[in-house]
Amino acid sequence: MLIRKLDSFAYLNRLAHWSPAWKAGLALVALAGCLAGDAPVQTAIGLWMGIWTVGYAGIPFKIYGRLLVMPAAFLAAGAPAFLLHVSAAPLPPGPAGDSLAGWTFFGWQWSVSLKGLEAYGQAVLRAAAAATCLYFLLLTCPVTDLSALLRRLGVPAVLTDLIGWTYRFVFVLLDVSERRYTAMTARGGFPGGWRSLRDAGLLGAHLLQDMIRQQDRVALGLASRNDTGEFRVLARSFRRPERRLVAEAIAGMFVVALWVFWRRIGL
């Protein structure tokens, strides 16, 4: 399952022992650059984050590519909204009408506009570049480290605990659902069609029951170890990052900031 793979990479990548503050800082500066910068800046940031994720952290390109396809699918689904213009009256061709191509269906004029194409290109580039920043964080930083970082940054304990619990329960439920799925399949479940849909509903209903039962049992487990209401555990210790990579990160962040500034202000 992809979620297990992603989690493994977060723990086992070559940057896993870096402080999450470093990685989050780098990803956030890059993300800010994506949001504030224009197309060349966004392209450069997307490539740079790719180098960090695949080259430095050692995430296989195949997995990285698969992850990038996901937002691409969403963007492709939204393409008609950006590209197609529908009107009752025909648009004049050429720059004045801003129409690249047009067709008439059922008495309506359908056209692809240059502006729409430009807007779509910008949205795709921005989203793809932003996704590379977030994937860098997702693939190199375990959720536990991020939650500890948020706690250090003053985010209320109730929120960080919730993140930790959700993360832990996702895998517990994944195990339970896999076991139930296997047991149902072994008895001829999920044969396809409507019956598979019914079996999926059954699995979902059982998962809900399992979740409630598991919650009760964990509450007992917490009580047996003197639960105080505050979920406090030891934070991981981190290694000092390599100097060369730190230098590159800092230099890169400066370049991004200057480049965005230069493109925006025109200095």
Place this chain on the structure above:
Amino acid sequence: MTWMLEFHNVCFAYPGNEGIAALRDLTLRIPAGCRCALLGRNGSGKSTLLLHANGILRPQRGAVWFNGAPVQYDRRSLTALRRQVGLVFQDPEQQIVANTVAEDVSYGLFNLGFTEQEVVEQVQKTLKRFGLISLADRPVHRLSLGQKKWVALAGVMAMEPSLLLLDEPTAFLDRPHVHLLLKELAAIHRQGTTVLMATHDLDVAFAWADWIVVLHEGRVAVEGEPERLASQPEVLQELGLGAPVDYWLRRIWRARAPSEVEAGSGQEDLAIVQWLMNLAVTP
């Protein structure tokens, strides 16, 4: 004799099951420093008894005593009790609450009010003792069941309880892991911890305990030293636990063919089988 844990006429029924009492007027004393096995069939009240011993459940009638004093159920008293009484659940998923091994071992220590430095030291000590150093930063969902059980035990032992309660610790473990666990429990006992293990595995109970309590339908049916109970196979059979074949087999083998082989180990199993095979082919 000093009694570490005492149950005086304890009655308890789970809400919604008032008609079926889990513990019925149960009276029991566990001496300090013993290795006690709590035997019984499913539903005999073993887990309920352990939850009472840790203060999670409160008797509806009767009283539980720890170290010569009745258990009080205010927050401060329960904290003090749970510092002394550690409970390891059957399912480690129930007990492991943090995301990584080291985090989980540290959880109980913070609850006891240890400082961060003390927690770091105690976690390191515990991880080393249980051979978990290399897994310290491993997320718990990436561990095998055997490793999870080990982490659950380490998380409780980090709190250095004087009474360790274990609910079916050998459930779902393979034979080498069971042997390893029993060895560790023996080591824990040697260091002065009283150990109370609930199990329905007759062989495990007889191989490990120096005192056995058999529960049946929420009451103590019979208790005593393993040798005495093993001499009453018809009683054990009647209580649905089976006969202690393994106990007698090992005892006879050890008396007839004493060897350097470690008791309860795989080598001993093999040696016994070879001895039996020889007996079978000898006219």
